[in-house]
Amino acid sequence: MAEPTELLTPARRAEARAVFWSAFVDPVPDSPARGAVFVSRRFAAAATRMTYGAYGSAADARWYGLAADGALVSAALLTDAAARLTFRSHLALVRFGGEFVWTLGWNGLRQLVGEVRTWAPDRWKAVTAAFSPRPGFQELQLIATSPAAQTRGYGDRLLAFLKDKAAAQGYRGLSLTTVPESPAYRWYLRHGFATDVEFRILDAVLCRMTLSLNDTATGGEGSQLVNTLLKAGGFSGILLP
Numbered sequence: 001m002a003e004p005t006e007l008l009t010p011a012r013r014a015e016a017r018a019v020f021w022s023a024f025v026d027p028v029p030d031s032p033a034r035g036a037v038f039v040s041r042r043f044a045a046a047a048t049r050m051t052y053g054a055y056g057s058a059a060d061a062r063w064y065g066l067a068a069d070g071a072l073v074s075a076a077l078l079t080d081a082a083a084r085l086t087f088r089s090h091l092a093l094v095r096f097g098g099e100f101v102w103t104l105g106w107n108g109l110r111q112l113v114g115e116v117r118t119w120a121p122d123r124w125k126a127v128t129a130a131f132s133p134r135p136g137f138q139e140l141q142l143i144a145t146s147p148a149a150q151t152r153g154y155g156d157r158l159l160a161f162l163k164d165k166a167a168a169q170g171y172r173g174l175s176l177t178t179v180p181e182s183p184a185y186r187w188y189l190r191h192g193f194a195t196d197v198e199f200r201i202l203d204a205v206l207c208r209m210t211l212s213l214n215d216t217a218t219g220g221e222g223s224q225l226v227n228t229l230l231k232a233g234g235f236s237g238i239l240l241p
Contacts, residue, residue, distance in 0.1 A: 004161035007063040007075070016065055016075035017052050023144035024048045046099035048142075052077060053092030055141045059084040064165075066158045073149035074158040077142040078166075081133035081175060111202060127199070131208065136172035159191055166213060173212045180207045 007013050025048050028041040055061060058079045066074040083089075104112060119127075133139070140162070145155040166174060178185055180198050188209055189195075198207030 002067045004064055004066045004158050007065045012065065012072070013056065013063050015072040016063055016077070019065075019072055019075040019146050020048055020052055020142050020144050022146050027147065040103065043100075043103045046096055046103060050092055050096035050099075051141055054085065054089040054096070055079050055083055057086050057088040057092065059086055064158065064162060066154050068149065068154065074145040074154040075143070076140065076158055076162055078162065079139050079141055081135070081137040081139050083139065108202070115202065131177070134173070134175055134210065137175045137210065138166045138171045138173075140174050140176040155187070156191070163211070163213065171213060173210055173214075175208065175210045177206060177208055180205055
């Protein structure tokens with residue numbers, strides 16, 4: 001097994017995109033449950049394409065991978081917490097906006113707008129606080145291992161490399177967004193990430209997680225602010241320290 005390395009060429013990054021697709025899109029059923037909006041293959045494809053298209057084109061994007069027998073089996077994409085987006089990044093975000101509306105459809109869009117319109121100002125502040133970039137943190141936009149290569153420790157080895165790399169570069173921690181019902185969530189917990197906040201919107205539950213690299217805190221900077229705002233906004237399922 002080769003050592004984790006930065007992926008600098010378009011060809012190697014294309015391999016990374018294939019790894020992400022195999023992990024995040026291929027396993028999702030073609031026919032989602034009735035009423036599903038975010039839990040659908042169409043949305044998984046759009047969100048995955050947007051993430052590596054927008055953030056993979058950021059000025060501060062860093063692509064890393066781990067190969068076995070000459071083929072890339074694990075890949076990761078990171079940016080600064082406040083990613084420096086480029087023109088190509090914004091094009092990818094615009095495309096995702098169109099795909100997002102198409103995926104929702106008229107009924108889903110009406111549901112989403114109806115739900116968001118009921119949010120009090122404190123809820124808006126809570127969401128903003130939860131997803132605001134944490135100073136000094138690096139954002140783990142994507143990390144995945146090809147399904148055929150999972151459970152062999154490739155992802156563990158790549159994440160350990162990313163932690164060491166971030167610490168050496170002076171970052172205070174790593175942050176990410178994930179789905180708490182996924183196996184990845186338990187994997188992040190096992191590797192020291194802590195849940196800052198989680199909340200539901202339509203049929204999706206999202207959570208923000210952080211890992212402190214100084215090993216003195218379980219959540220990212222500003223967790224107490226997030227906790228206060230979320231309690232004021234009426235969110236449930238808060239898992240802050």
